[in-house]
Amino acid sequence: MNKKVFVSGCYDLLHSGHVEFFQQASQFGDLYVGIGSDATYQEYKHRRPMFPQEERLFMVKNVKAVKDAYINLGSGVLDFIPTLDIVKPDIFVVNAEGGSDDKRQICKERGIEYVELQRTPHAGLQARSSSSLKAELSKVSETESSKGDSCGIPTRLDLAGTWIDQPYVSEHHPGWAITISLEPTFEVRNRCGLSTSTRNMIKKIWPVKLPKMDPEMLARLVFCFENNPEREDGHISGAQDSIGICVPGLCRHYYDANFWPKKIESTNDEMTLRFLEEHLVMVPLEPRCPGCSVVEGKDITPAKVKDLADAADACWSAIIAHDLQGFAAAFKASFNAQVALFPGMVNPVAYGKLCPEASVEPYIQKYSAMSGVMAWKLSGAGGGGYLALVVKDAKVFCGEHSEAIELQIRRSGE
Template sequence: MTKKVFVSGCYDMLHSGHVAFFKEAARFGDLYVGIGSDKTIYELKSRQTVCSEIERLYMVKAVRYVKDACINSGSGMMDFVESVERVKPDVFVVNEDGDSEIKRMFCKERGIEYVVLKRVPEDGLTERSTTSIRNTVKSQLPYRLDLAGTWIDQPYVSKFSPGWALTISLEPTIEFVERCGMSTSTRNAARKIWPYQLPNYNSEMLAKLLFCFENEPNKNEHVSGAQDAIGICMPGLCRHYYNNNYWPEKIESCLDEDVLCWLEEHLCMMLMFPRRPGTTVVENSHLCEENVKELADAASRCWDAIMRKDLQGFAASFKASFEAQIKLFPGMMAEGVAEEIEKYKDKVLAWKMPGAGGGGYLAMVCEKPLEGSIRIKIRRRLE
């Protein structure tokens, strides 16, 4: 009578290493596979799976060395207990990474033979692991580009005068450089929760989750503005209204295709240089009601101009918003920034540095994008 063999694992991003393991385990008899549920894997590894449990079950069952497979109903490292009780295997197989004393004792108590296999790739193939593959997969998380009102999302600014911040969520068509105003620090925080892409969930709720995750209450550090999380998580063009609080009182979105295409046609970017280590843009700030109101008014005019697809109005308010930012925080104009702006100011209608400034990219409003510039692609898809 053919023996029953049992193995258990995650089997996310199914690869040749998994298949080689199944092939070797099947030498001991008919192979049954227990698969960790999405919930269990999230609890153990603090990350979402790339492939859902239904997809993983489908793929594992399709492997010719597998007799049958199921989703384990338990939790934790021993989530397979009920599957083993149902299958009643003669042999329990693990690879070296999965070997543990608790599994040995579990099998000994039930009279199940316990076998540990070394990781050996199929002849001619490279050794594979899910971790090594994960490290080579490019994240599809969006970036954010702020158009106007930057700094108003900080209560120490909006307490002088409430107002809107305008952001657009960008498809990751290129990998933007760190420390260049594209909210890469918030995006890196997002990757700890969602390594590859945003989940299919309410986008405003995702933004709140990301904001809370990045700004843990027990950290006595600078609080990242909510516009970063909103710009990453909420698709299209958004404006969010701040009034002496970290989270906006209201959020409005524009997903109109004509407006988004128009923005893509009249915005481009150029890299200057990353913000230099030690650069502090908040020193010697000029915070007062008059200056903050200039910032807020420029952002409101910018939104209205975009809604009308008024290029000259958009350029004027875009530039006014940047000038208001510099008036509030002169340190944004770090050494070398003015010289970089000078290269393009006669070729475009308006310009600003995304984020806190001090270096990074120049975002520019133009009749048509400059040759050699970075074109933007606004994310439309609702998560």
């Protein structure tokens, strides 16, 4: 009977160096592999993996030298311990640079032979490491980024409840606004509902990227800078703009008749953010036309604001539960509630009269009828800009519609 051999790692960018290591380890017996979970990867490396754990598990399992593989259920650098106790190997193999006294002691306690191998490439192949590959990918990423927005400042997309950040709305009923902070992987156009006025204000202070500081404090600073007492138009920008840009991940903020929310909650749970990225796309429309007003003709009542708040509650719950049907229903309900309060979002008034040519109704009718589209809303205050869509599969939809934009949510620490 062959001996059981165990190795463990993240194996995010699976390369020839990994395969050679597997082949060398398998010379000692049947090879079993422990794979770091997405949560452990995020905790240990302070960034998300390139490939989710299910995909990494699939790839490793299908390497010829591997007998079987598991997702490690532990955490930290010793996340493999639960898997080790399941496999009960005879031999634990590590690369020399991955060895440690802790690993050696764990093996000693369990009667497992501990073996360290030197990292050597397969004959005729170039030496590979994950760090060198990531360095090369980073160079490519920098080149590709020139095709997107020239500024590294994030933008934001409102998902539900927005308008409630204005006191003249939340005084009728309190509620949450929900936003996501987006990496500028596309050209962020002005007057298109992605908080570009706030973003342009930020660029006056920090032209290249946001400073590393507490996101909520940063959002307060931006809000105060944008809404300084000397602002001539007297308009107060909603706090959802500065919060949506500055707080990474998925965020909700609770408003109750004040400009600044009473509380802010956010999540950077990797699977939740991936859920959103897999089911949200944007389609560019024409920018809001000059002289266009989306607030003229507003009809704000307690019942309508409550509908907006209830839809935001349902939207947050569905996202956290990764419930696609519930998310789509709440996303659509929130937009319907917004339009009931502000009909000008879809049919804006320009220079005091209805402007049929500025209507975004034709766009909504076109995209809402497309295969794979489950829900829709206009970005920001509407009147143009972008149409945000909940779709069954974002990659498939963008592959079929070249104008559609895949979204990359900004993670904490990035």
